[in-house]
Amino acid sequence: MFSIHDEPSIIGLLEANGHKKFRYAQVENAIYKNLISDFDKIETLPKDIRTLLTENCFYNSLSLHSEKTGEDGQTTKFLFKTHDDKMIEAVIMRHLSGRNTLCVSCQAGCPMGCTFCATGKLGLIRNLEFHEIIDQIMYAVNHLAREGKTLRNVVYMGMGEPLLNYENVKRSIQIACGQKKLDLSNRRITVSTCGIAPGILRMAEDFPQVSLAISLHAPTDEARKKIMPVENTYPLTVLMEAIDAYVAKTNKRIFYEYIMIAGVTDRLEYIGELAKLLEGRLAHVNFIPYNPGEGFMGTWYQPTSKIMIKKFQEGLEKVGIPSTIRHTMGDDIDAACGQLALKEEGVSLATETGKSLGKPTVSL
Numbered sequence: 001m002f003s004i005h006d007e008p009s010i011i012g013l014l015e016a017n018g019h020k021k022f023r024y025a026q027v028e029n030a031i032y033k034n035l036i037s038d039f040d041k042i043e044t045l046p047k048d049i050r051t052l053l054t055e056n057c058f059y060n061s062l063s064l065h066s067e068k069t070g071e072d073g074q075t076t077k078f079l080f081k082t083h084d085d086k087m088i089e090a091v092i093m094r095h096l097s098g099r100n101t102l103c104v105s106c107q108a109g110c111p112m113g114c115t116f117c118a119t120g121k122l123g124l125i126r127n128l129e130f131h132e133i134i135d136q137i138m139y140a141v142n143h144l145a146r147e148g149k150t151l152r153n154v155v156y157m158g159m160g161e162p163l164l165n166y167e168n169v170k171r172s173i174q175i176a177c178g179q180k181k182l183d184l185s186n187r188r189i190t191v192s193t194c195g196i197a198p199g200i201l202r203m204a205e206d207f208p209q210v211s212l213a214i215s216l217h218a219p220t221d222e223a224r225k226k227i228m229p230v231e232n233t234y235p236l237t238v239l240m241e242a243i244d245a246y247v248a249k250t251n252k253r254i255f256y257e258y259i260m261i262a263g264v265t266d267r268l269e270y271i272g273e274l275a276k277l278l279e280g281r282l283a284h285v286n287f288i289p290y291n292p293g294e295g296f297m298g299t300w301y302q303p304t305s306k307i308m309i310k311k312f313q314e315g316l317e318k319v320g321i322p323s324t325i326r327h328t329m330g331d332d333i334d335a336a337c338g339q340l341a342l343k344e345e346g347v348s349l350a351t352e353t354g355k356s357l358g359k360p361t362v363s364l
């Protein structure tokens with residue numbers, strides 16, 4: 001059995017059974033344009049092809065474990081179970097401007113071990129297959145369609161480090177943006193990395209239109225090392241070299257994510273350090289007020305005061321770097337950044353037997 005999103009396998013199956021090439025175009029149209037999720041309902045296909053597909057393909061590899069919508073109705077979190085009982089999460093964010101964004105997971109757990117992140121506490125459980133990423137997107141597309149809405153943006157900011165699961169992420173972006181497939185704009189896809197330098201260089205080659213977000217979170221090697229083990233493998237100088245090469249190739253502004261944790265990432269001297277690091281670079285900084293999570297290491301972390309965040313913004317303004325304070329969506333349903341793996345209806349994801357690698361191992 002293989003996924004309906006596995007184009008080469010479907011084409012091979014059709015050909016092996018003597019069917020003409022145009023039949024795949026009909027399958028593609030039914031799935032991605034007409035959002036038909038039952039092979040038997042693809043009326044453009046003869047019965048024997050529908051049976052062939054039913055016997056050999058699956059439409060969705062994820063089963064919905066739970067769904068929660070925040071009080072403001074803007075955020076919906078889906079907890080999915082994979083075929084081998086791993087839990088992964090995706091979050092729809094309905095912005096007041098009318099655009100709808102989906103945050104997807106690319107790994108079950110994450111090997112990167114950032115100290116402020118609940119997902120990092122799990123360690124890596126396994127990489128997701130490309131179709132498991134697309135299944136999250138298809139689920140959201142269908143969910144929003146039932147509300148009369150469309151999906152506009154996809155951010156790879158859920159569980160996992162996208163650039164450590166590069167081939168599957170790449171294939172999922174190709175399906176999400178393929179004209180004959182979901183046809184999302186490349187520009188409305190954002191891949192967020194904690195700083196996997198070789199992956200950034202590959203992104204510049206493969207997806208120069210896709211947006212890149214860097215989880216920076218601290219402006220010096222020393223400060224970063226305390227909260228992000230990736231710094232041991234790709235120190236800031238290596239990371240910034242990769243980013244500069246990316247910008248030289250794409251001419252795209254980089255989004256830097258900076259989590260504001262009182263006494264940890266918001267020290268006064270970091271204002272100048274951050275300004276110095278980004279001065280002259282094509283950058284936009286998103287300040288993320290820390291969301292205290294419940295019951296995992298780092299509970300002593302506290303969010304920074306709004307006054308302090310403003311001071312950081314002023315420091316950046318002086319060197320001409322724009323910034324915004326990220327509005328926290330979904331913290332009442334544990335859907336905000338860093339809370340994605342917290343307890344859900346009695347299911348503790350932290351009981352999964354993930355293995356934290358501490359230092360990332362990269363195979364790109």
Ligand code: SF4
Pocket residue numbers: 110111112113114117118119120121158159160161194215
């Ligand atoms: S912040 Fe991102 S890279 Fe770091 S542990 Fe969490 S999911 Fe992994």
